[in-house]
Structures are given as C-alpha cells and as structure tokens.
Amino acid sequence: MIKWLYSHIVSKDTLISKPVIISEKKASKENIEEESTDPFAFTSKYLVGVSFIDDEHKRLFEIIKEANDVMHNDFLYDKFDQISNVLGELLEYTKVHFADEEKYMESINYKGLEDQKRAHSMFVEKIENINLDDVDENQDEYLTGLLNFLLDWLANHILKADKLIPVVELK
Numbered sequence: 001m002i003k004w005l006y007s008h009i010v011s012k013d014t015l016i017s018k019p020v021i022i023s024e025k026k027a028s029k030e031n032i033e034e035e036s037t038d039p040f041a042f043t044s045k046y047l048v049g050v051s052f053i054d055d056e057h058k059r060l061f062e063i064i065k066e067a068n069d070v071m072h073n074d075f076l077y078d079k080f081d082q083i084s085n086v087l088g089e090l091l092e093y094t095k096v097h098f099a100d101e102e103k104y105m106e107s108i109n110y111k112g113l114e115d116q117k118r119a120h121s122m123f124v125e126k127i128e129n130i131n132l133d134d135v136d137e138n139q140d141e142y143l144t145g146l147l148n149f150l151l152d153w154l155a156n157h158i159l160k161a162d163k164l165i166p167v168v169e170l171k
Helices: 002-012 051-071 080-107 113-128 132-137 139-160
Strands: none
Touching: 051 080, 051 139, 080 113, 080 132, 080 139, 113 139, 132 139
16 A cells, blocks of 8 residues: 555655655764755755744654654564554644644735645645554555655655745734
C-alpha cells in the first residue's frame, strides 16, 4: 500500500519532486552547521520571513525528525505505538499550522490562497488516510517511505509555495 501511495503521490502531486534520502547517520557537531547534511534541519533556506510561520515550519521538521528517531531506535522492537503517536501529533500540528497560515494569507488578501488551501487539504487527507495496519505489518519499510514523503513534501511546499507568500506586517 505504501509503495503504491508513495508512487501515486510522487507521480500525481506537482509539489513533490524526487524523494529525499534519509541518512541513518547521527548528527554531530561537524554536520549540524552544514545545511545539506541533516535533512531534518530547519535551515535559513526555509525561512519565509513571517516569524510565526517560520516557527511552525521548524516544529513540523522537528516532528518528522522525531519519527525518524523512532525508526532508528534500535532498542524498540515494536515501534507501532510511537509511530502512531508521532503521526497523530504531526496530523494535529499540521492542521493548526495550515489554519494559521491560511488565516494570515486571508488577512493580506493573498491571491494564491485557494491553491494553498487545496495543497493543504490534500496533504491532510493523505495523512488521515494512513492505514495503521499497513504500518504495523512492516514498520521500518513503511516509515522510511512515509518519512521520505513527509520531508520531501514539506521542503518542496515551503520552497515552491510558501516562499511566494508576501511578508506583510500586521497591525
């Protein structure tokens, strides 16, 4: 199911490009500062200039990193509960973030709002439709594909859609 879902999403969603390779290397002092070595790092290239949006994007990267940490935790044989918890947190936080972002776009009369709403809605729907039975059957493989999708979608959405949102100081 995940292979079909991932390939379907990649081939059909214009906001997604090639998958990101998730490294099993742990962060060290040398690679924390390098933007390209940690795919889970919220770096300056993702800044859109609206502080609360940037803060929320950073938190989304952190949640995806938490999912990656669960996947690479060798002390957890059955990761189902942790995966389920992280996915639940991701879904709820994503809904809050999208609502906040859309409220901002409405307040500045952003012309791209409807496109953003559609992309947001499709992303939430995809997360809501994750079948946890599929996750439980092959946790590592499923989570690897899911993490690649989440990280790639988020990075591409920020860089190709959110960066177009004008920065307007609200009173």
